[in-house]
Amino acid sequence: MEALQTLLSEAAxxxxxxxxxxxxxxxxxAAIAxxxxxxxxIHVARNAAAEVRTNLILFxxxxxxxTPLLVIALTFFGALIQQSGFVLFSPTQWATLPQIAVGFVALFAGDFIAYWRHRLEHTPLIWPAHVAHHSDTAMTWTTGLRFHPFNRVTTALIDTTFLALLGLPIWALLINNLVRHYYGLFIHMDLPWTYGPLRRVFxxxxxxxWHHIRDADGAGVNxxxxxxxxxxAFGTYHVPGPCTAPLGVRDDVGHGALKQLAxxxxxxxxxxxxxxxxxSPGMT
Known part of the structure; x- marks a missing residue:
C-alpha cells in the first residue's frame, strides 16, 4: 500500500x-502566433482545439x-553503463573542457542520435507507435507533446543508451533535453519562417x-x-519554401486519444x- 501511495505521489x-x-x-x-x-x-487556435485536446491528454x-517510471529505469541504466566502464570518454576527460563546449557537444550529439532514431521511427518497426505524433492534422506547438507511450519508451531507451556511452556529465545531458524539448515544441508552430541563410544550420x-505533410512528397525528409x-549531410533536407500542404497521415488511425493509444x-x-x-490462402 505504501509503495502504491509513493507511486501515486510521484505521478502527481x-x-x-x-x-x-x-x-x-x-x-x-501565443505571443509569437x-x-x-x-x-x-484566434481562428487557427479554435480550428485546432480538438487536436490540441488529444495532444494534452496524451501528454x-x-x-x-x-515519465516517472522512465526516470527511475533510465537513471539506473545510465549509471550502470557509466560505472561498467563502457564509455568512450571518462568524466575526467570532459572536465578538462570548457563547460560551454561540453554543453554544445551534448546538444549536437543528442540531435545526431535523435536524427537516426527519428529515421528508425519511420520504418515499419516503430511507425505504428510514432504515427500518433503525425496524425495531428492541425499542427500546433502542442503537437510536440503528442506521443504514444510506446514511442516515449523507445525514444528514451535509444537516446539515453547512446548518450550514456559518451560519458557526458548529467548537467550536459539536461541541457540537451531541455533545449531539444522546448525547441522541438517551437518548430511545430504554424509559422512560415524558413530562416533564410540560417536554414543551412538550424x-x-x-x-x-514539410516533415508532417500527408502526401508522399514530404515522406522521408527533415x-x-x-x-x-x-x-x-544525409540527403533528407527538403524545404522548397513555406509549407501550406495538408498535414496528417494516410493510415486509418482514427481521432481521439483512445484510438491513438490503441x-x-x-x-x-x-x-x-x-x-x-x-x-493459409483459403482463410477469409
Missing amino acids: ASFWTAFSGLVWPALAF FIAHGLDA ALDASLV VSPAMHR FATVFSVFDQ WPLVALYRAVKFRRSLR
Whole structure:
C-alpha cells in the first residue's frame, strides 16, 4: 500500500511539474502566433482545439505514468553503463573542457542520435507507435507533446543508451533535453519562417512542417530537431519554401486519444492476421 501511495505521489508530482513547465512556453508561443498571424491566430487556435485536446491528454498520460517510471529505469541504466566502464570518454576527460563546449557537444550529439532514431521511427518497426505524433492534422506547438507511450519508451531507451556511452556529465545531458524539448515544441508552430541563410544550420518551423505533410512528397525528409546540417549531410533536407500542404497521415488511425493509444495494437493485430492469410490462402 505504501509503495502504491509513493507511486501515486510521484505521478502527481511529475504531472504538476510537466504542466507547470508549459505555462511560460505557452505564453511565449501565443505571443509569437499573434505577431505572425495577428487576430487570425484566434481562428487557427479554435480550428485546432480538438487536436490540441488529444495532444494534452496524451501528454498528461505520459507525464503522470510513463515519465516517472522512465526516470527511475533510465537513471539506473545510465549509471550502470557509466560505472561498467563502457564509455568512450571518462568524466575526467570532459572536465578538462570548457563547460560551454561540453554543453554544445551534448546538444549536437543528442540531435545526431535523435536524427537516426527519428529515421528508425519511420520504418515499419516503430511507425505504428510514432504515427500518433503525425496524425495531428492541425499542427500546433502542442503537437510536440503528442506521443504514444510506446514511442516515449523507445525514444528514451535509444537516446539515453547512446548518450550514456559518451560519458557526458548529467548537467550536459539536461541541457540537451531541455533545449531539444522546448525547441522541438517551437518548430511545430504554424509559422512560415524558413530562416533564410540560417536554414543551412538550424531547423525552422517551415522545415519541420514539410516533415508532417500527408502526401508522399514530404515522406522521408527533415528528421532533425535543432540542426538541419544532419538532413543536408544525409540527403533528407527538403524545404522548397513555406509549407501550406495538408498535414496528417494516410493510415486509418482514427481521432481521439483512445484510438491513438490503441493503434499500435490494432496495427499489430492486422499485420499478424495478414501474415496468417498469406500462409493459409483459403482463410477469409
